[in-house]
Amino acid sequence: MSQERRDLVSITNADRLGFAIVAPILLGWYAWCRARGRIESGASLVRSLLAALKGPSHGALTGIVHVDGHCVRANSPHFLVSDEHATSALEVLEDGRVLGPAHADHGEIASLGGGRFSHWDDCVWFSSSDGSDPRTNGRVYTWRERW
Amino acid sequence: MAHSPSPTPPRDAPAPPAPAASVTASAGAPTASIPDRSALLRVLRDPQGGESLSLQAGGLTSADGRRHWPIVRGIPRFVPADDYAASFGFEWNLHDTTQIDSVQSTKVSEQVLRDKTGLGPDDVRGRLVLDAGCGAGRFAEVLLDWGATVVAVDLSSAVDAAARHVGSNPRALLVQADIGSLPFAPGTFDAIVSIGVLHHTPDTRTHFLKLPPLLKPGGTIAIWVYPDEGEYRRRLPWIPVTSRVRSRWFHGFCKVLVTWMRRHPRHPMSAWIQQIFPISSQSHGLENDMLDTFDGYSPRYHGVHGAEQVMGWFREAGLEDVESLPIATSVRGRRPRS
Numbered sequence: 052m053s054q055e056r057r058d059l060v061s062i063t064n065a066d067r068l069g070f071a072i073v074a075p076i077l078l079g080w081y082a083w084c085r086a087r088g089r090i091e092s093g094a095s096l097v098r099s100l101l102a103a104l105k106g107p108s109h110g111a112l113t114g115i116v117h118v119d120g121h122c123v124r125a126n127s128p129h130f131l132v133s134d135e136h137a138t139s140a141l142e143v144l145e146d147g148r149v150l151g152p153a154h155a156d157h158g159e160i161a162s163l164g165g166g167r168f169s170h171w172d173d174c175v176w177f178s179s180s181d182g183s184d185p186r187t188n189g190r191v192y193t194w195r196e197r198w
Numbered sequence: 199m200a201h202s203p204s205p206t207p208p209r210d211a212p213a214p215p216a217p218a219a220s221v222t223a224s225a226g227a228p229t230a231s232i233p234d235r236s237a238l239l240r241v242l243r244d245p246q247g248g249e250s251l252s253l254q255a256g257g258l259t260s261a262d263g264r265r266h267w268p269i270v271r272g273i274p275r276f277v278p279a280d281d282y283a284a285s286f287g288f289e290w291n292l293h294d295t296t297q298i299d300s301v302q303s304t305k306v307s308e309q310v311l312r313d314k315t316g317l318g319p320d321d322v323r324g325r326l327v328l329d330a331g332c333g334a335g336r337f338a339e340v341l342l343d344w345g346a347t348v349v350a351v352d353l354s355s356a357v358d359a360a361a362r363h364v365g366s367n368p369r370a371l372l373v374q375a376d377i378g379s380l381p382f383a384p385g386t387f388d389a390i391v392s393i394g395v396l397h398h399t400p401d402t403r404t405h406f407l408k409l410p411p412l413l414k415p416g417g418t419i420a421i422w423v424y425p426d427e428g429e430y431r432r433r434l435p436w437i438p439v440t441s442r443v444r445s446r447w448f449h450g451f452c453k454v455l456v457t458w459m460r461r462h463p464r465h466p467m468s469a470w471i472q473q474i475f476p477i478s479s480q481s482h483g484l485e486n487d488m489l490d491t492f493d494g495y496s497p498r499y500h501g502v503h504g505a506e507q508v509m510g511w512f513r514e515a516g517l518e519d520v521e522s523l524p525i526a527t528s529v530r531g532r533r534p535r536s
Contacts, residue, residue, distance in 0.1 A: 059292070059293065059296070059485050059488075060453075060484050060485050060488065062453060062457060063450075065446070066449075066450035066451075066453045067450070067454060068450065069446060069447035069448065069449065069450020069453075070450055070451045070454040070455065072443075073443055073447050073448055073450075073451035074451065077436070077439065077451075077475070081474065081475075089435045090435050090474060096470060098466075099467055099469065099470035100467070103465065103466045103467050132469060136470075137466065137470045137472075137473055138464075138468075138469035138473075140465070140466065197464060198464045198465045198466075
């Protein structure tokens with residue numbers, strides 16, 4: 052990569068100045084547009100900011116109930132950013148192993164299982180890796196945010 | 199958005215691309231008669247009256263001698279300045295090689311051209327092609343590689359960036375002009391391509407309708423405009439502000455933002471920003487995403503359109519064999535032979 056090419060992607064003080072000038076302008080414009088309904092978004096700025104300030108967290112999946120087919124549902128803390136608010140950074144672990152794919156369709160979680168999961172509406176909708184019932188298979192299910 | 203012809207003298211040392219004494223030519227001249235740049239200059243006409251032009255005093259002069267357009271750094275300039283396309287002049291002269299296949303050693307631009315026009319080398323080899331809105335010349339370069347003779351037009355000073363890549367090719371003619379007032383006679387081109395350009399004019403439909411008459415009978419036109427969906431639609435509320443911010447500042451903002459979001463794609467703020475202020479993520483590298491994000495927000499005009507709407511314009515222009523290509527709002531049509 053030539054010096055000229057590097058300069059195009061490296062951040063200079065002039066770029067930082069540009070960001071410092073433009074970012075407040077756009078935030079102000081965003082607030083104005085939101086107040087007038089010109090920008091509609093399911094993304095929650097407050098929740099995203101709080102999550103960012105809190106930092107990545109983790110915990111156990113509790114209150115697991117059966118939903119349909121392979122799909123079970125557990126509660127997740129209300130301060131997490133789910134796919135309902137923006138894009139969830141949640142990982143679901145089964146005995147410490149990461150399940151997936153994430154952001155799965157709830158119908159596919161029920162019909163296909165295989166570790167698919169979704170983070171939506173302060174709940175985690177998930178399935179075990181082998182089709183067994185997470186409530187009775189004796190494994191430990193946890194979650195963590197991965198940024 | 200017709201521009202008045204520039205009465206100003208050349209802005210720089212004139213360097214006509216060819217020493218032709220006159221650029222008079224008949225409309226629809228066969229491509230075989232355009233062996234080099236001097237002959238290629240003959241396609242240029244008075245944007246107002248359509249009459250042929252003559253080379254005088256380092257520029258082009260109308261038949262009645264009242265209007266004069268300078269040739270600066272080898273490029274005829276039919277507009278006095280960048281006008282509403284100033285941000286393009288900024289971005290393409292800064293990112294002049296970011297999307298140029300020969301520099302990046304990729305085939306990205308070639309693939310984009312194929313996907314968005316349905317054209318390939320066999321369709322343009324030996325033909326006279328208009329690249330309407332050439333930017334830094336990414337598609338003009340591909341068309342030249344495919345064997346076409348290319349007239350590449352841009353409203354902005356991006357033509358200077360394009361000249362660095364294709365200006366030395368004798369089959370290329372670069373022109374700074376307005377698509378709304380192009381300096382060509384009807385029936386000049388075998389093919390016209392305009393990818394990602396017309397939605398940045400004040401009225402996409404009106405400017406599109408200026409192009410089909412420039413085709414020869416049987417000639418093909420293919421365009422791609424922003425579809426009315428996804429991130430193209432989500433950008434709309436921002437344009438009144440982002441298009442007014444000084445280009446240098448906004449480019450710096452895009453660099454910092456895109457770099458941070460690429461480093462932290464799963465951060466809660468990245469997810470939030472991507473939903474309300476989508477940044478480009480084309481898998482062609484950080485530099486390309488910076489450029490494309492700047493490109494998506496900085497132009498003054500940002501039209502979004504549906505495929506059916508675009509096909510309607512093609513039919514309105516009397517084109518036939520109108521087809522919508524697999525990429526949304528990529529539409530191609532042909533001028534009837536008779």
